[in-house]
Amino acid sequence: MPLNFDLTDQQQILRNMVRTFAEKEIAPIAQELDDKEEFSYALTKRMGELGLFGLFVSEEYGGGDLGYLFYIIAVEEIARVDGSQAATLAAGNSLGIAPIYYYGNESQKKEWLPVLCKGEALSSFGLTEPNAGSDAGASRTTANLEVDHWVINGSKIFISNSATDISKVCVVQAVTGKRADGRNELSCILVPNGTPGFTTQTMHGKMVWRSSNTGELYFTDCKVPKENLLGKRGDGLHQMLATLDAGRLSIAAMGLGGAQGAFELALKYAKRREQFGRPIASFQVNAFKFADMATEIEMARLLLYKACWLCEQHRPFSKEAAMAKMFCSEMYHRVANQAVQLHGGYGLMKEYAVERHYRNQKLLDIGEGTSEVQRIVIARHIGVPGRTL
């Protein structure tokens, strides 16, 4: 097949639909939610009604049965307007729905996916611990099999969508024993919220994603049936890493969409704002900023869509996903910075949406693998010698 850069009509209609939704229903309340650090149940429900949860999940489990790129476009369009709602959507899909869809058994999928795809419930992904961040294999949370139950002890931190009233289940990575080589055996276990011994606490005071939910999780002799194991015992780290590979595409989509949004705000502002008797956009130093931003956004989109295309073709995409995640995030950083610069003092005020872009951008350099970790992943893929991880 020849190269083709056109989106399908279907993808274009979805993009328009999500854009209209974001502009009409999210934009008017985004800053207020951000100010109040408030998670929006209403917007989450609306995203569910529009079918944005589980776009890539097959119809039999209540999904949209559309390709991965559809989902990426949806995240991109929401992030163009608000990072927090994009985070709720991206975490809900990539970290909540995806591991259950890809690794769950039939009864787990039947139990969880239909409600998750409706956006009526959220599932979370419990990997990070206070002492296991970039070093995700260093989890200390333990799960001991006692007769027919796992008994879980430990804690998790920074877990998206884990502590809302509609958070129903968490995929928890825990140490389930020792491997033959002496290293820890890691497995993933589904732990429903509300199970005795499992408590959550919303983390407050974030600089980024203020109206998305981030929780701390505590497990104290928390018992779940042994059937709650996700996939095979010992597959935990592999499942988590594969989930992150695909998840990186959605973080990249947030970078791309966010940069697009910040760019548009800056362009609109700089065409209107006059100083020295001319629109500030007409000063060459500023015009060149826009030329650079537009070019970088175009590059980011090509890289991300190519990574999605590889993913949809079931070809290896881990390297491209890491590249897209790193480039889109760092590109958003540069664009948001210039977008604020072009706004002058007004860009520092919460009244201007560009201020939120400037803050929200920073998460993308850190979450789901820091930029440094992406470089480690890329270096390993291209065969740079030496110990990379």
Place this chain on the structure above:
Amino acid sequence: MKIAVCIKQVPDTTELKIDPKTNSMIREGVASITNPFDEYAVEEALLLKEKHGGEVHVISMGPPQAVEVLKNALAVGADKVYLVSDKAFAGADTLATAYTLSKTIKTVVGDFDLVICGKQAIDGDTAQVGPGVATRLRIPQLTYVSKVREIDPEKKRIVVERLLENGREVVEASLPALLTVVKDINEPRLPSLLGIKKAAKAQIPTLTAKDIGAEENHIGSKGSPTWVTKIFSPEPRKGGGEILKGELSEVVPLLVDKLMETKFIK
């Protein structure tokens, strides 16, 4: 109830660029959308269908890429869509367009109860095509409709509110009739995923001049008496206004004097 809706694909911009040589719009590099007013027309048709049953037929005249707006109409719930596209239609003004659309409606929709259009297209802004279609179909025209108060397909009767500059007008008419609608009338829905999938699979029929039995000298540039000599954006008005201060009883006569001076009123 059988409802026909006419929609147009327009450039997604408020800053139109005009080619000074041809006096036509520069469409290159500008994304296309459904004319926003037409989205309200489609929505009103869907709402009436949901209430009274029936079918919604959506028609667009334009180049082949206008199928995009028809796919959108399918995605929100239109039953049938038709693209009216032929080189012979090129260069049509509002007269030729109204003729072409009325011929299409008669051919494909046949015994319709209602035709709905947006009040105007955001590119040409003439607001002439809707009334032109009504004239050629020889049916009542209700323009600037902000509310359908009553509609009775059995008794062939409709009552609407028209949004006018100086208030609302309530008008009754017989069916079939043609409405042009304003933004106040409803809130257009977003397409559903199911609709998007349906739209993607749909084969959209294209009708040519021959298919609708159009007469050659009524369509395209041949059927268009309008002659565009020049298109330009008017200069913004210079010089700010003047604020008259004081008691109402003093400033009103002052204002009247000033308006008479400038011959705004006599």
